[in-house]
Amino acid sequence: MYGIIRHGYKAEYTHVATLFGRESTLVGQVVDRFAAAIVLEFKECIRLPNELECRQYMLDFMVQRGAPGVIGALDGKHWTTVMGNDDLYSYKDFHGNKSLTMLAIVNVKYKFWWVSDFFAGATHAGRIWNRSGLKDLLDNELFPFQSSRFKLMGTWYSAHIMTDSAFAKSRYFCKPQKRSLLLDDPG
Numbered sequence: 592m593y594g595i596i597r598h599g600y601k602a603e604y605t606h607v608a609t610l611f612g613r614e615s616t617l618v619g620q621v622v623d624r625f626a627a628a629i630v631l632e633f634k635e636c637i638r639l640p641n642e643l644e645c646r647q648y649m650l651d652f653m654v655q656r657g658a659p660g661v662i663g664a665l666d667g668k669h670w671t672t673v674m675g676n677d678d679l680y681s682y683k684d685f686h687g688n689k690s691l692t693m694l695a696i697v698n699v700k701y702k703f704w705w706v707s708d709f710f711a712g713a714t715h716a717g718r719i720w721n722r723s724g725l726k727d728l729l730d731n732e733l734f735p736f737q738s739s740r741f742k743l744m745g746t747w748y749s750a751h752i753m754t755d756s757a758f759a760k761s762r763y764f765c766k767p768q769k770r771s772l773l774l775d776d777p778g
Contacts, residue, residue: 637704645662662698663705667757670690670691691711692714693706695707751764753765
């Protein structure tokens with residue numbers, strides 16, 4: 592299983608079909624073939640890490656960032672685009688720009704190991720995550736890092752993905768704490 596997983600909404604297919612005068616089912620077939628070709632072409636560049644790599648990612652995050660048990664950082668990115676005005680609200684991001692949204696997970700060296708498909712800019716990052724194949728793997732405990740643990744100074748750590756407030760609380764996510772909270776400093 593590789594990191595690129597396609598899962599767009601019917602609205603995207605309908606929009607593209609309208610722009611090119613085609614049926615939305617044809618657009619879905621083309622997108623499926625394109626996604627398969629991308630996975631085939633870039634399978635060595637973006638792929639889910641194995642258990643040994645997960646352990647190394649955890650160690651790297653601990654050494655370089657002081658974050659024990661973290662194997663990757665997940666966040667969303669909006670890409671400004673020129674879209675038709677027929678479905679403007681679906682593509683407006685929180686800045687009011689017409690955009691597409693994708694999610695990605697990187698290790699501490701900024702190497703991508705998972706990337707979502709593009710969604711309309713108004714799609715919340717949490718919703719994209721909930722539709723992802725990686726979430727399904729994690730929910731079904733099929734992804735190797737869930738069994739990855741390492742001992743550091745007498746303490747065992749489980750693997751987690753660092754996220755921000757856009758993502759709901761889960762057993763495989765951790766959120767960074769403000770420095771003042773870590774130091775018990777009210778300021």
